[in-house]
Amino acid sequence: MGEKVKVAIIGSGNIGTDLMIKVLRHSEVLEMGALVGIDPESDGLRRAHRLGVATTHEGIDGLQSLPVWRDIGIVFDATSAGAHRKHSAVVTGAGKTMIDLTPAAIGPYVIPVVNDGEHLDAPNVNLVTCGGQATIPIVAAISAIATVHYAEIVASISSKSAGPGTRANIDEFTETTARAIETVGGAAEGKAIIILNPAEPPMLMRDTVFILSSGCGEAEIETAVEEMVERVRAYVPGYRLKQKVQFERFGSNNPQQIPGLGRFEGIKTSVFLEVEGAAHYLPAFAGNLDIMTSAGLRTAERIASRRIQKGLA
Amino acid sequence: MRDGLRSHRFQAVHTGCNAPRRNACLRHQYSLDHIRAIASALDEARVDAIEVSHGDGLKGSSFNYGFGAHTDWEWIEAVADVVKHSVLTTLLIPGIGTVEDLKQAYRLGVRSVRIATHCTEADISRQHIAAARDLGMDTAGFLMMSHMIEPEALAKQALLMEDYAPSVSTSRIVVALWTWTASGSATRLMIEC
Numbered sequence: 001m002g003e004k005v006k007v008a009i010i011g012s013g014n015i016g017t018d019l020m021i022k023v024l025r026h027s028e029v030l031e032m033g034a035l036v037g038i039d040p041e042s043d044g045l046r047r048a049h050r051l052g053v054a055t056t057h058e059g060i061d062g063l064q065s066l067p068v069w070r071d072i073g074i075v076f077d078a079t080s081a082g083a084h085r086k087h088s089a090v091v092t093g094a095g096k097t098m099i100d101l102t103p104a105a106i107g108p109y110v111i112p113v114v115n116d117g118e119h120l121d122a123p124n125v126n127l128v129t130c131g132g133q134a135t136i137p138i139v140a141a142i143s144a145i146a147t148v149h150y151a152e153i154v155a156s157i158s159s160k161s162a163g164p165g166t167r168a169n170i171d172e173f174t175e176t177t178a179r180a181i182e183t184v185g186g187a188a189e190g191k192a193i194i195i196l197n198p199a200e201p202p203m204l205m206r207d208t209v210f211i212l213s214s215g216c217g218e219a220e221i222e223t224a225v226e227e228m229v230e231r232v233r234a235y236v237p238g239y240r241l242k243q244k245v246q247f248e249r250f251g252s253n254n255p256q257q258i259p260g261l262g263r264f265e266g267i268k269t270s271v272f273l274e275v276e277g278a279a280h281y282l283p284a285f286a287g288n289l290d291i292m293t294s295a296g297l298r299t300a301e302r303i304a305s306r307r308i309q310k311g312l313a
Numbered sequence: 314m315r316d317g318l319r320s321h322r323f324q325a326v327h328t329g330c331n332a333p334r335r336n337a338c339l340r341h342q343y344s345l346d347h348i349r350a351i352a353s354a355l356d357e358a359r360v361d362a363i364e365v366s367h368g369d370g371l372k373g374s375s376f377n378y379g380f381g382a383h384t385d386w387e388w389i390e391a392v393a394d395v396v397k398h399s400v401l402t403t404l405l406i407p408g409i410g411t412v413e414d415l416k417q418a419y420r421l422g423v424r425s426v427r428i429a430t431h432c433t434e435a436d437i438s439r440q441h442i443a444a445a446r447d448l449g450m451d452t453a454g455f456l457m458m459s460h461m462i463e464p465e466a467l468a469k470q471a472l473l474m475e476d477y478a479p480s481v482s483t484s485r486i487v488v489a490l491w492t493w494t495a496s497g498s499a500t501r502l503m504i505e506c
Contacts, residue, residue, distance in 0.1 A: 167439075174409075193408060196408070198433040210376035257382070259381050260384040
C-alpha cells in the first residue's frame with residue numbers, strides 16, 4: 001500500500017522539532033506536512049526548511065493558508081494549554097484529528113500501551129504528562145491482575161529539561177498525572193510528585209512507582225511489570241527498569257495506614273524506572289520529553305492506520 | 314508499625330530580622346491530642362506563628378516521604394481549634410502540594426505560608442506565591458539547600474520570588490536564606506527527639 005497520512009505539528013520548540021524528526025526518520029504511516037511556529041528565526045523552523053518540510057511562522061492562521069492544509073489528517077499541538085483551545089477548534093472543525101501534547105486535556109487521556117485502542121475515533125486526544133506516560137503503564141499492568149488501592153508516582157527530571165511551560169504551571173503536572181493514574185491506570189486513588197533535579201551533568205529521567213494492591217501475588221506482579229516495560233520499550237527504546245521490582249507485605253498485624261484513605265492489607269510494589277531519550281533533537285537526559293514525543297508518534301500511527309482503513313486518509 | 318520509629322522533629326526558628334518572628338514547625342506522627350497540647354502551649358507563650366504541615370509540606374504524606382498519622386487538614390483543624398494568638402502557618406513545596414491545597418488550608422484558618430523550592434528552582438513557585446498573595450496570606454519564599462549555590466545566584470532566585478508577589482518582602486526571603494545558610498548558628502534552633 002505505502003499510503004501515508006500527512007501530519008502538521010504546531011509548535012517549533014524542543015518537543016515539536018523532536019517529533020518532526022521522529023516522523024521523518026521512523027514513521028511508515030505518517031508523512032510530515034508542515035511545521036508551524038511563531039518565530040521565523042526558531043531553530044525548529046530553520047531545520048524543517050532545510051529538511052524540505054513546509055513551514056509557517058504565522059501560527060494556526062498560517063497553517064490554514066498553506067496548500068498542504070487540506071491534505072493534513074492529523075495535527076499535533078506542542079504549544080501551551082492556553083493556545084490549545086483555539087488550535088483544537090480549528091483542527092477538529094476541519095475534520096482532522098488533534099493530538100494534544102499540552103496539559104489542556106480537552107479530549108480523553110491516551111497512554112499508548114494501555115488504552116490507545118479506545119480512542120481511535122476521538123477528534124481530540126490528550127497525552128497526559130511525561131510522568132504519566134512513564135508510570136501509568138506500570139499502574140495499569142498491576143490493575144489488570146490486582147485491586148490497586150493506591151498508586152503514587154515520583155517523576156524526577158533534570159532542571160534543564162523542564163521548559164518554561166512546565167515551570168509556570170507545575171500544578172498541572174501533579175493534578176493531571178494523578179487523575180490519569182486513576183482513570184487510565186485503574187487505581188482507586190492516585191498521587192503524583194515531580195522533582196526538578198539541577199545536578200550537573202544532567203540526570204536521566206527517573207520515575208518511581210509505588211503501588212499498594214491486594215488480590216495478586218508478588219511473582220505475578222513482577223512478571224506483569226516486566227512484560228509491560230518491554231511493551232513500552234517497543235516505542236520508547238530508552239525505557240527500562242533501573243532495579244528489580246521490590247515488594248513489602250502488609251498483613252493484618254501490620255496494615256499500611258494511608259491518612260484519609262484507611263488501613264490496607266496487601267502488597268506494596270516499588271518500581272524504579274529510568275528513561276533515556278533517543279537524542280533525536282533533544283539530549284539523551286531529556287527522557288521526559290522523548291517519552292512524550294514517542295507516545296505522540298505511536299498514538300498518531302494508530303490513528304493514521306485507522307484513517308487509512310476507513311478511507312479517510 | 315513504623316509510626317513509633319519515625320523521628321519526630323520540633324523545630325523553632327527564631328529569625329533575627331527587624332520584625333522578630335518565632336516559627337514552630339511540627340512534623341508528622343504526633344497524635345491530634347499531642348499537637349493540640351503543643352500548639353496550645355506555644356499560643357499561651359505568645360509565639361508569633363505556628364507552622365503545621367507534613368515535614369515535606371501540604372500533601373507531603375506519601376510512600377516517598379512517609380505517611381503521617383493524619384491528613385494535613387486534620388492537623389490544621391486541630392491546631393486552629395486551640396490557637397487564639399499565634400498566626401497559623403503552613404509549608405507548601407510546589408511539585409508536591411498545589412494551589413488547591415493552599416486554598417483548602419486557608420479555608421481551615423491558615424493565614425501565613427512558606428513556599429519552598431530547591432534553591433535553583435524558584436520559578437516553579439510563581440503560581441503558588443501569587444495565589445497566596447491573592448488570598449491575602451502572609452507569604453514567605455523559602456529557598457532550600459541554599460549552601461549548594463553562590464550568594465549572587467541565590468539572591469537572583471530570591472528576587473524571582475519577590476517578583477511573583479510584591480508583598481513578599483525581601484527581608485522575609487533573605488531571612489529564610491540566611492537561616493539556612495547559617496544553619497547551626499544561633500539563628501536556628503532545632504531539636505530532634
